[in-house]
Amino acid sequence: MPELPEVETVRRGLAPVMEGRRILDVAARRADLRFAFPPDFTSRLKGRRVERLTRRAKYILIHLEGGLVLIVHLGMTGRFTVLDPTGAVDGLGDFYYQAAAGAGADGPHDHVVFTLEGSIRLVYSDPRRFGFMDLAAAADLETHKYFKAMGPEPLGNGLSAEILAEKLKGRKTPLKSALLDQANIAGLGNIYVCEALHAAGLSPKRQAGSLILKSGPKPVVDSLIRAIRVILEDAIRAGGSTLRDYAGADGAKGSYQQVFAVYGRENEPCLRPACAGTVRRIVQAGRSTFYCASCQR
DNA sequence: CGGGACTCCTGCCAGC
DNA sequence: TGCTGGCAGGAGTCCC
Structure with missing residues (x-):
């Protein structure tokens, strides 16, 4: 969960x-x-x-x-x-x-x-x-061993384009994997990484280091950070509802369902306005990645 | 060291 | 109905 x-x-x-x-x-x-x-x-x-x-x-x-x-x-x-x-x-x-x-x-x-x-x-x-x-x-x-190598909180002041650039610079690993790595940003998981990459228009497959120039982070890094924050904040706002259902003592399924733009939507149309793409599912590092190849580059 | 594969465990669901 | 295989939102370990 x-x-x-x-x-x-x-x-x-x-x-x-x-x-x-x-x-x-x-x-x-x-x-x-x-x-x-x-x-x-x-x-x-x-x-x-x-x-x-x-x-x-x-x-x-x-x-x-x-x-x-x-x-x-x-x-x-x-x-x-x-x-x-x-x-x-x-x-x-x-x-x-x-x-x-x-x-x-x-x-x-x-x-x-x-x-x-x-x-x-x-x-x-x-x-x-x-x-x-x-x-x-x-x-x-x-x-403590769990925290000493951990990256900044995405919703706190510790995350900035410059900090993220330091961590992604020269990295050949797919951007998706880099964002799942808790040493880069702490707290993201499979769903919200997929959602943030879609919101920022970035392909999960591109090399993480390709976001960073010698002179510093590309502007899209700012967009990515903003997307991460908006998506997490929206999810926290919705969290009360999801948790109530998730945790319901009677086990009954509630009516609230969190809506995702790409996660779990394989073969369904991309929801970005004016995008005619279709959501694809691929496997990266053993995990499902959902993305739209038309608008995520 | 970076990057990828594998692993732990159980439940659920689609498909046959 | 009952079985089988695949999949699940995490993260540590191991190996090349």
Whole structure:
């Protein structure tokens, strides 16, 4: 599921549930997800109050009292379910939901259960177990193995044409692959890379370095960055709706569907005004790429 | 080092 | 209906 907008939506949904509440208990139902849980995982979390939730790329960072940070990556299928039987969370709004009758924490893919103050339970489920959790000292986050080589946040001040030019300069790898590389820009995944390249009119197949001249980035790099930001911001705005459906405790499919210009639209007409092209699907580095060969150059 | 292939795991869906 | 193959939004590792 989650690329940056989905992770940000999850963070926003969890923050009012977790922030200020103490973790009373943690149960890990198995020794690992994608990776083994760190030593003393549950005991180090137990009893600590949650200070705040932040996000870096596709990681949720749960800051705890005492300078400890719980790092969570949702992988492909990780999700949190909030069980709030007594309605302890104020203002349960669109981002939240209460457990439907009968919903529990005992499914085969319910791997971690956090019990918070207020009889709240937070269930982490992950069928494919590509997600993972780790612990780090807040002071060491920047140098933590997951973050030390990571590129700038696309929605922050750290991303500019000049910074991106430095990273793409001379690179022969396809532009699509370069944008998926978290060391270049942090948080993009397969869907939003496809969408951003379409919006910027750039072919996923061209060499990443071809965007950069000796004198600096071509103007289209600015267009690409703008496209990335608009697409991510739109997706975050829509995220409440997608998450509500995605996370619905009753499993019912909602009516909201995020609309993509190219992703998942193989053989359908390109949606760019005045473009007569057809969306194609190719495979790059083992992943599907959707693009329009007529208007993406 | 850059770049590509492969891998982990399970669920779902199209096609036969 | 039941099986099979392909595919899935991530990212670390390994090899050339």
